[in-house]
């Protein structure tokens with residue numbers, strides 16, 4: 043191999059926008075997932091909440107359009123992303139404020155952290171939000187938020203922004219009015235789609251679940267019943283997925299969301315999977331081992347597990363963790379893999 047001749051060749055073809063694959067093959071096609079995403083943890087009480095409340099004194103929701111602090115992965119600086127494919131941010135809506143109506147091709151989930159009774163409007167229907175609710179605004183649906191209560195409202199926004207950027211398929215549009223006209227009463231979509239029934243003649247008009255609000259008032263008793271009636275799965279505790287009831291698939295096409303209860307003193311066995319995952323602590327205290335790092339967490343903290351990093355959780359008190367990832371997209375593409383440490387026979 044004539045290194046000087048090769049170097050000259052590389053320089054020459056670079057000017058014609060070509061490059062030798064043999065110099066980068068093992069980076070482009072790595073033997074195992076190689077990711078810039080770092081394990082990271084944000085404390086709600088010490089980091090997120092103080093900064094969010096400070097932002098409330100500096101800019102109004104209307105001025106900001108959305109008053110959100112991006113939870114940016116330190117391995118993805120400047121990209122506004124929590125993982126390669128997903129975005130997470132913490133949004134504050136103060137009493138009397140409106141986050142004006144808009145729509146975009148990105149799908150969003152809201153996981154409610156603090157406050158009670160502010161609303162999200164989607165497709166002409168308002169849904170009041172309570173802590174632990176997961177509210178979804180499917181792609182290209184008009185949505186706005188309003189807080190008519192006397193307390194601040196905080197929720198985590200999870201969006202597929204980096205994924206949509208990757209595909210080059212971002213479109214957005216502002217509404218004509220700050221608040222969209224309301225055409226259906228509170229509870230309408232719940233009655234139609236969350237009662238194990240479907241309206242006669244209903245036909246799907248877009249991807250994803252027609253339910254807007256997966257209420258914690260329903261989720262929590264379901265978890266409690268599982269915890270009473272089952273022994274916990276050694277790797278996941280008592281874990282349930284948020285589904286589109288019309289298909290049994292994930293509630294959103296680009297984001298797979300789940301919630302798990304870990305009994306007091308329970309420690310999960312390590313797992314790893316190819317979907318980098320964003321966790322939100324709903325209840326309880328404990329710690330998680332993510333790769334080489336250990337994070338102690340409390341309610342409302344957020345942490346990220348990168349692709350293929352080993353992860354395990356231990357609960358000091360009974361704990362509930364909400365999580366979301368791009369697992370559904372990976373499964374659809376035949377890419378998703380998982381490894382379970384010390385699997386039980388019944389768990390293989």
Ligand SMILES: [Fe+2]
Nearest residue numbers: 144146150185
């Ligand atoms: Fe939005």
